[in-house]
Amino acid sequence: MSDKKTKRVVLITGGTKGIGKEIAFKFAEHGDQCIITYGWGSIEDSDFLNEFKAKNLPEPFLIQSDVINNEDTANLMNEIKTRFGTVDIxxxxVSFANLVKGIDDYSEAALLKSIEYSCWPMIEYTRQMKTILGKYPKYVMGLSSHGPDRFYVNYDFAAATKTLNEVLVKYLNYHFYDEAVIFNILRTRPVITDSLLMTVGKEWKEFIEKYDIPGTHVDLEEVANVAYIMCSGLMDGIRGQTINADKGYNFIEGYSYMYKNREEFGI
Known part of the structure; x- marks a missing residue:
């Protein structure tokens, strides 16, 4: 298992906000070196780095890199090779998908762009690490949600990309088995982030808070804890799986639960 005496190099794409940032905090707490990518103009570098400083955490290496730009990817890997030599995790x-408010928003180009941003990097980055760094990471983890199984407003293409990742991770685990690369997907219930509210609308959070429905979302730190333990060495027997961070609520949610607690919820 990793501990503070064992520094590993952790690459997190799109890790300056929400779940990605919380995962970076968690690995940094254990002394790991985080490399965090972001898109143009999405953050102020100094403000972000000061968040780590305020928590007395090791400073991450922050670099702009577009996950679908091949030149950016090559430059990123070469920079990592120069500074750190390898990537362990x-x-x-990164997850991007066009909002879908109705069938008129369906287009082949929009769907393919969603796949390009949300699915392909898990494969291409892993391959480029071998090409440029000379070895694969030990752990590769993608992020998913319950969108493939449950309706979320505007979420059609986002859910489609999550589904694709959950299928591909099984085959990737097979193809990379002899290379000792462990692929898994971390699937969560809704996590209240700017990204989520941009997708489903800020009124969603207000609705949940109004009825105070427990278990509707999980906390950022809860997700980060699962991500860390899956890459700790203790869970290496789990490969090619989609791991649910749902606090067990998936089983009990629904009309029956709301009916049983209707007085408490005020409905």
């Missing part, structure tokens, strides 16, 4: 966190 890769968290494929």
């Amino acid at each position: 890769f968290i494929s966190n």
Whole structure:
């Protein structure tokens, strides 16, 4: 298991906000060196780095890199090679999909762009690490949600990309088995982030808070804890799986639960 005496190099794409940032905090707490990518103009570098400083955490290496730009990817890997030599853990966190309010928003180009951003980097980055760094990471983890199984407003293409990742991770685990690369997907219930509210609308959070429905979302730190333990060495027997961080609520949610607690919820 990793501890503070064992520094590993952790690459987190799109790790400056929400789940990605919380995962970076968690690995940094254990002394790991985080490499965090972001898109143009999405953050102020100094403000972000000061968040780590305020928590007395090791400063991450922050670099702009577009996950679908091949030149950016090559430059990123070469920079990592120069500074750190390797990547031990890769968290494929970037997720982008067009909002779908109705069938008129369906287009082949929009769907393919969603796949390009949300699915392909997990594969291409892993391959480029071998090409440029000379070895694969030991752990590769993608992020998913319950969108493939449950309706979320505007979420059609996002859910489609999550489904694709959950299928591909099984085959990737097979193809990379002899290379000792462990692929898994971390699937969560809704986590209240700017990204989520941009997708489903800020009114969603207000609705949940109004009825105070327990278990509707999980906390950022809860997700980060699962991500860390899956890459700790203690869970290496789990490969090619989609791990649910849902606090067990998936089993009890629904009309029956709301009916049983209707007085408490005020409905």
